[in-house]
Amino acid sequence: MTLKDTSKTFLDTPSENLIDFLKTQGQGAYRAQQIYDWFFQHQAATFEEMSELPAALRTGLTERYRLHPLRIRRKEESKLDGTIKYFFEAHDHETVCTVFLPDADRLSLCLSTQVGCAYRCRFCASGLVPFKRQLSAAEILDQILLIRKDQDRAPTNLLFMGMGEPLANYTQVTQSIRWMTQKTGLGMSPSRITLSTSGLIPQIIKLADDQVKVKLAISLHAVRDDLRIEIMPVSGKFGVRQLIKAAKYYSLKTKAPVTFEYILLDKVNDFEMDANRLAYLIKGFPHKVNLIPYNPIPGVPYGRPPLQSVLRFQSWLKERGVPVFIRKPKGLDIGSACGQLGPAVSKL
C-alpha cells in the first residue's frame, strides 16, 4: 500500500479551513472539535473510525485529507536498555527517525524536525546526511501519535533532539509545540518539552519574544570561538558570548532556566580551563549544564574521554557552583544515542 498523495495533511490545515470545509459539507463548526478529539484522544487511524460523524462526512474527509502523514516502516530495539528506534516513511518516501526512551520514571521521545541537517557539526552523524527538507508540524506530531498507539502508552517527555535543527524549522516546530500543549491537542505541560538548538541566535530571541515556553537547551560544546567554529561551523556567524547573551535573554523573558549541553571530546574541550571559562560565562542567570560524553560515529576523528576525565570535568564545574549532570547514552548498540542518527537512518 502506498500512502495517498494529497497535499492536504489534516493537522497541517488551519482550523478555520477545516471549519470552512465542514460548512461545504453542511456541517457545523462543532464537528471540528469532535474530529480533533477523535484524532488526539481516541487515536483514530482513519476518518472512518470516527463513528460519531455522519457517513457522508467521513467519506468527504477521507477524500480531502491525509489523516496520518507518516507510517511506521520498521523498528529496532536495544538489547542494553530497551530503547527503540522507529523508522517512519513519509508520503514522499523520505525516512524519519524517532527514538523511544523508556526510563524508570519517564517515557521520552526524541523527535526529528528535518530530513537531513544543514549544520554539519563535526562530531554528529546527522550532519553527514545532506539536508533534504523540513518536516511539517503534522509530521512532527505523527511521530508521537503513532508511537503512542504502537506502545499503547503515552510519552511523558518530548525532546526536540532527533535529526535536524529545530530552530531552522521555526514555523513548523512552534506550530507542533502549540498542538502538543493546547487542550484541543495533546494538552501536555510545556515543562515536559525540551528543545535543543545548535545556537541560532535570531531564532532564540524570537522564541523568547513569542513567549514559546519550553525547556531550552543550547548545544554549546566549546567556550572559545576558535574551537567552537572548528567543531560547529554554525558558530562562524554567532560567537560564544553572543550566544550566551541570547540564552540569558530567553531565560529572563520566559523566567525559565536554560540548559547548556556540553559534549566531552577527549583532549579537545575537556580541560580545566574549559570548565573554568564555562562556569564564568554562564554566571548571572538560572542554568544547568548537561555533559554528554561523545558517542562514537564511524569515520569521525574524536574519542570519548575515560570516565575518570568526565567525572573530573563535572567536579571542576561543581566546585564553581554550576549544577551539572552527566547524560547517559541510550541505545548505543542500535546507534540511537545522541548524535548517532546518521546516514544509516536514511535507509529503510
Ligand code: SAH
Ligand atoms: N540540532 C540540535 C538538535 C540535536 S540534539 C542541536 O544541535 O542541539 C542532539 C544533541 O546531541 C546535541 O546537543 C548535539 O550536539 C549532541 N551530539 C551530536 N553528536 C553527538 C555525539 N557524537 N556524541 C554525543 N552527543 C552528540
